[in-house]
Amino acid sequence: MSEAIFTLDATVRSDLGKGASRRLRREDKLPGIIYGGEEAPVSITLAHNKVFQASEFEAFYSHVLTLNVDGQSVEVLVKDMQRHPFKPKIMHVDFQRVVAGHKVHTNVPLHFINEDSSAAIKAGGVAEHHATEVEVTCLPAALPEFIEVDMANVELGQTLHLSDLALPEGVSSVELAKDDESHDLAVVTVKAPKGAASDESEEATEE
Structure with a gap:
C-alpha cells in the first residue's frame, strides 16, 4: 500500500x-x-x-x-x-x-478470517456479523490497522464477544474497560442453516 x-x-x-x-x-x-x-x-x-x-x-x-x-x-x-x-x-x-506518550481512542476495523475453512460454515452455518469495528485505546505506536477475528473453530450457534478477541499487545477495548458484562458486546454469531430448526421439530413430532 x-x-x-x-x-x-x-x-x-x-x-x-x-x-x-x-x-x-x-x-x-x-x-x-x-x-x-x-x-x-x-x-x-x-x-x-x-x-x-x-x-x-x-x-x-x-x-x-x-x-x-x-x-x-x-x-x-x-x-x-x-x-x-x-x-x-x-x-x-x-x-x-496525536501526542506522543498519550493514549489514543479510536475505532479499528475487524477482519473476519478463516470463514471459508470453518467446519460450521461448511456445514451450512451462516456468519452473522454484529460489528465491523471495535473501539480501542492504546499508545499511538501500538495502534493496529485492523484486528482479526478467527472463525476457524467457531461452532454452530456460537457467538464470539469482545472478550473473545485476541487484541495486540498494548491495545485494550474501551467497552470492556467499563467492567460490566453488558459491555461485552457480541461480534459475530454462526447461525444454524435455515430450516434446520423446523426439520428437528418435524422429526420430534414424527417420533
Whole structure:
C-alpha cells in the first residue's frame, strides 16, 4: 500500500464560515480542522482529490497520519468526515492531534478470517456479523490497522464477544474497560442453516 495515503499536505486557512467553505469546494479544495492536545484548534485546507483517494483505503481511518501544514508536520487521526448526501464528494474532515506518550481512542476495523475453512460454515452455518469495528485505546505506536477475528473453530450457534478477541499487545477495548458484562458486546454469531430448526421439530413430532 502506498505511503502517500498516510501523508497529506495542508495549509492554514483564516477565511472561515460557510461562504468560504463553499468557495473552497468550488475550487476542488477541502476544508478541515485539527484539534486536540494542548494547542488551539487550527482550520486547514487540503486538496480534495488527495483526501478522497486516500479515503478509499480502510487503513486511512485507523492509521496515524502525517499532515504537512505549511511545512510543519502534525500527526493526527481522522475523527470525523462529512460527505455529500449523494455526490462522491467529501464536505469537511476533522483530525485529532496525536501526542506522543498519550493514549489514543479510536475505532479499528475487524477482519473476519478463516470463514471459508470453518467446519460450521461448511456445514451450512451462516456468519452473522454484529460489528465491523471495535473501539480501542492504546499508545499511538501500538495502534493496529485492523484486528482479526478467527472463525476457524467457531461452532454452530456460537457467538464470539469482545472478550473473545485476541487484541495486540498494548491495545485494550474501551467497552470492556467499563467492567460490566453488558459491555461485552457480541461480534459475530454462526447461525444454524435455515430450516434446520423446523426439520428437528418435524422429526420430534414424527417420533
